[in-house]
Amino acid sequence: MSKPTYETLSGAQIVVRLLERQGVRTLAGIPGGAILPIYDALSQSALIHHVLARHEQGGGFIAQGIARATGVPAVCMASSGPGATNLLTAIADAKLDSIPLVAITGQVPRAMIGTDAFQEVDTYGLSIPITKHNFLLNSAEDLLEVIPRAFRIAASGRPGPVLIDIPKDVQNQVVEVGEWPAVGVAEVVPAPAAERVALAAAMINEASRPILYLGGGVVHSAASAAAVALAEKAALPTVMTLMALGAMPVEHSLSLGMLGMHGARFTNLALDECDLLIAVGARFDDRATGKVAGFCPQAKIVHIDIDPSELDKIKTAHVGIAGDVGAVLQTLLPAVEAQQRLAWLSRVASLKAAHPLRLPGIDDPRTPYGLIRAVADCLDDQATITTDVGQHQMWVAQAYPLRRPRQWLTSGGLGTMGFGMPAAIGAALAEPERTVVCFTGDGSILMNVQELVTAAEEGVNVKIVLMNNSSLGLVFQQQTMFYGERIYASKFKGMPDFVRVAEGFGVPAIDLDTESDPHAALAAALSSRGPMLIHASIAMHEQVLPMVPPGAANKDMIGG
Amino acid sequence: MNTISRTENQALARTVLELDVYNHPGVMSHVVGLFSRRAYNVEGILVMPVGGGVTSRIWLLVNEDERLDQMVKQVEKLEDVLAVRRHGAEHEVFVRLEEFFR
Structure with missing residues (x-):
């Protein structure tokens, strides 16, 4: 056994070396006093391209764009406070949205923690409820x-930040x-319980009106092909959540598209009739x-998820299977x-014929x-x-022909306006051969508009389609529908x-x-x-329809 | 839970949770944060290091309600939690402590 050769390194240099070893080649962030040693070390890296965001939230979403496009943990950095x-x-x-992200923040020196030092904030405490796990480092050695x-946790099981x-x-x-640790990779998930899988298969075989309901976990697990194969073999009409769009190509004969608040009528009506x-x-x-009480009221439920805490959380499953x-x-x-x-497929087809997704104006680009x-x-x-959040997001979810997993990057769970453009920059940096289109609105774009200069600086192939209705459209729509048309602050x-x-x-721009x-x-x-930015005006009164009123079955x- | 009276509170069924955790400064925040952010009161907390001090044991006394199963699953997901065991309210760990709370 050869003796390890010792290197004398600072904590900052160890961070950079570990990121390089981890395979990180692009990361986004903004320097500041408390993270300058890491930036100094980063300046010596020949492998890592640092993208200078103009707001840390933009940097975080650039990293998210990388992670969502590739499925591999991406890195963002920020200073303290x-x-x-x-x-x-x-x-x-x-x-x-269960996205693997590793966020590295600088903190004031240990001796000053707890003294209300300049730019000191309890980053550890603040991030507990919004991370999968977090660390406050106590020594450079611990970085190893x-x-x-951190990378292993971000990527393992249900991914997360x-x-x-x-x-x-x-x-x-x-x-x-002396010795460098092995890189952090996702842990192997235990095989699912065979008898539960058998039970689920029996339920599928016996069901007369089953529906397959795909979520973002199908994309995270690279299981789209397997899901489509199951649907085809067992003739399962298939609905997708916002996060799963692209898992089954939109034209597939078994696809019922997106379910829920802005799903097509026939999709929600079919779910209402399903028995499994x-x-x-x-x-x-x-x-x-x-x-929830009105969701698939006649159905038994098979629930498959990598996160055991999702089973029985909202709906009690007749068969719950924890596994990849x-x-x-x-x-x-x-x-x-x-x-x-x-019989069931023909019933679904007749629902579709009677209550199709209506896309008025589909032939008019205005x-x-x-x-x-x-x-x-x-x-x-x-x-x-990619999209931002609001009416444009739902219109794109309804009307864009998504056919590929990871083709569709959108902020689903948190619904963060300002997500779309920096996420598009990240996606374009990760996969420069692709054209990345960010649909956005006049409300959302302004929430991270500063990243336009980042896009210009990086020369990313990002096309921003700005649908401008001079309003916070979804707020305007809800005030119109549910607040007696009292339009206020929208x-x-x-x-x-x-x-x-x-x-x-x-950034070059055109006005359609x-x-x-x-x-x-x-x-x-x-x-x-x-x-490139493409500006297009949209009429303010346009609505996303159909719409399930919040709290209704x-x-x-309404509409559609 | 703050809105229910003390007598009502005592009438509720109790559960004792026993957690094996890594012993470091953030563990308690992680564990109790899961409860506090769901407005789920923790009635009693006891923590001591175990053995050499690499791990600690946390005892929690909580009211049983319909969210308890989900709470236990969430606790089990924490990186610093090694094991979770559920006990009935008759577990003597808190009973023996009661004399310090008179």
């Missing part, structure tokens, strides 16, 4: 254990490093279920009988659905689609000139409103390389 607090929203967003462990808070003196502490619901990597979110959904589906497939289910379709017509399935009086805003940040041939203008803009939809 306001740097850390600015990062919190992006971390909370990652927690609710903590950093690989991990925060590492590193006091400045720990970054500067010099230690001897097979939930796979889905967590019965209230936006998907509506009033891909592995469970692989085991389930041979145990399930091939069926045709002609309407929401028409604009989304016109953008889709210029692209193939290799394009990645109509913007002042409106920036978004084309000039983008150009001011160094003034283009005589919007199709041609879109095609030219989307086929160019580099960042899904079958009691």
Whole structure:
């Protein structure tokens, strides 16, 4: 055995070396006093490209874009105090959508912790409820254990964000490093209980009106093909949550599209009639279920999830299976009988014919659905689609032909306006060969508009489609529908000139409103390389329909 | 739980939870944070290091309600929690302590 050669390294250098060993090649962040030693070490890295965000939340969402596009933990960095607090929203967003993220924050030196030092905040305490796990480092030596462990935790089981808070003196502490630890990778998930899988198979075989309900876990587990195979073999009509869109191609004969608050009528009505619901990597979110007591009221439930705490959390499952959904589906497939289910499929088809998803204006690029379709017509399935949060997000979820897992990056659980553009930058950095389109609104874009200059600086291939209805559209819609049309604080009086805003940040822009041939203008803009903003006005009164009123059962939809 | 009276509180069934955890400064925050953010009161807490002090044992006295199963699953998910065991209210750990609370 050869003797290890010892290197004398600072905590900061150890951090950078461990990130390099972990395979991190792009990370996003903003430096500040308490993280300067790490930035100094980072400046010496030939492997890591640091993307300078203009707000820590933007940096967090750039990292999320990388993680969502690839499925691999991504890294963001911030200094102590306001740097850390600015990062919190992006971390909370990652927690609710189970995104593997490693956030590294600088902290004041240990001797000053608890003294209300300049830019001191209890980052550890603040991040407990919004991380999967977090660490406050006490020595440079501990970094050797903590950093690989952070990556392992972020990627293992149900993925999620991990925060590492590193006091400045720990970054500067010099230690001897002999052996480097193994990189942190996802732990192997125990195989599912065979008798439960058999029970689930029996229930599927016996059901007469089953529905397969796919959630984001199917994407995280790379189980889309297995889910589609199960649906095809057992003739299972399939609904997807917002997070699962793309898991089954939209045109698939068994796809009923998205369920829930803005799902199609036939989708929610079919769920209302099903006698077996097979939930796979889905967590019965209230936006998907509506009033829980009215959700699939006749159905028995098979629930498959990697997180045991999801089983029986909202709905008691008749068969709950804890396990990696891909592995469970692989085991389930041979145990399930091939069926045709002609009666049920024909009932679903008649529901679809009677209550289809209505996309008014689909052929007119000056309407929401028409604009989304016109953008889709210029692209193939290799394009990645991100959104911000609001009406545009739901319109895109309803109308964009998503066909590929990880094609669709959206803030589902936390619903964070300001997510879309920095996430698109991250996705484009991770997969530079793709065109990344960010659909956004005039409300959302302003919440992280500063990252336009980051997009320009990095030259990322991001096309921002800004649907401008001069309002906080979903608030406007809810005030119209549920608050007696008392429109308050949702109509913007002042409106920036978004084309000039983008150009001011160094991003070329076009205004579809003034283009005589919007199709041609879109095609030219989307086929160019580099960042671009495409501004398009939308009528303020346009609504996302159908809509389940908050708190109502899904079958009691309005409109559509 | 703050809205119910002391007599009502005493009438509720109790559960004693026994947790084996890593012994470090953040563990208590992680554990009690799960309860506090759900407005789930912890009636009693006892913590001492075990053996060499690498791990600690936390005893929690909580009211039984319909959220308890979910709470236990959430506690089990914490990285620093090694094991969770459930006991009935008759467990003597808190009973023997009562004399210090008179």
